[in-house]
Amino acid sequence: MAGDVVAGYGIGHVINIIPGSGALRDAYAPNDASDYNDTLQGIDNASVLVGGSMVKAGGTGMAVGTGAVAVGVTVSAGSGGTLAVGGLPVAGVGATLIEAGAVTAGTGAVLMANGKKNQEAGYNRGKKSEAKSINQLNNDITKKKAPMGLKRFDKSHGKGGQEHVHFDNNSALNKDGSWKEGNYKIPNKIIDYLKENGWEINK
Incomplete structure (x- = not known):
């Protein structure tokens, strides 16, 4: 459902940012x-990939910044003047790059x-929600809140019987x-629904 995807997206992002x-x-x-879980998995996979890229980019920024500082300091020491780019001292620009690179790399490492x-x-x-009663499960089918493919839920019949679910193919x-x-290749959405309501699924 769309609401579960949106929730997974938001929760997944927040959790991957905040340790x-x-x-x-x-x-x-x-x-x-x-x-919900498919969305969380997608966010986690993306966080690992993006985080790795940020670590690399941050390291590159720090390296460039370190080189700029070294050049700026060398020129200053050798000539008494200040090497500038766009009116800004090269050493100062380098220090800013180092700081920004460290932040980028640090954020990437956290992700x-x-x-x-x-x-x-x-x-x-x-x-995990509490398992529904047989009547509640049948109400879900009637109101089309249950996954397609479910026909009805029944209480146990006689001694040794069990609660059971009927599918559209009469199994x-x-x-x-x-x-x-009978038998039936149960779709994943039905499997999840049955498990949430106390059914065992033997694959």
Whole structure:
């Protein structure tokens, strides 16, 4: 869902910039866990790449700045004059480049470190909602809030029976992940929905 993508985008950026804020990823309760986690993963991958580029660019800026300072100081010491570019002393320009390069490299290092840390933490993030009752699940189907492909949810029938879900192809899956009737290649969106509501999925 669009709201989960937007939330993942915003939360992912904030957490990759601010160290130690990873727990915020589980403070949001997504309607579609796949969309939310896919967005977080994309932001993490981008942060690692952009951070690496910033570290390289910052290092280059610092190197150029160091060279400018050296040239400016050498001319000043040798001639008593001041070498300037555009009216600004070369040594002063070099010092500014060094400072800016250090900031760029430092920011890039933070993005890389946080991005990698969040990659390692995996992508089953988001506040977990409580499992819905059979009646609530069927209401989701009626109101088209459940993923397409679900036909109905049933309570257990008789001794040893289990709660189960029927799919549009007339197959049925027990809550423990065993097949009650037929078989079905369950789409990821349905898998996420069933897992959120207490179903085991045996792949």
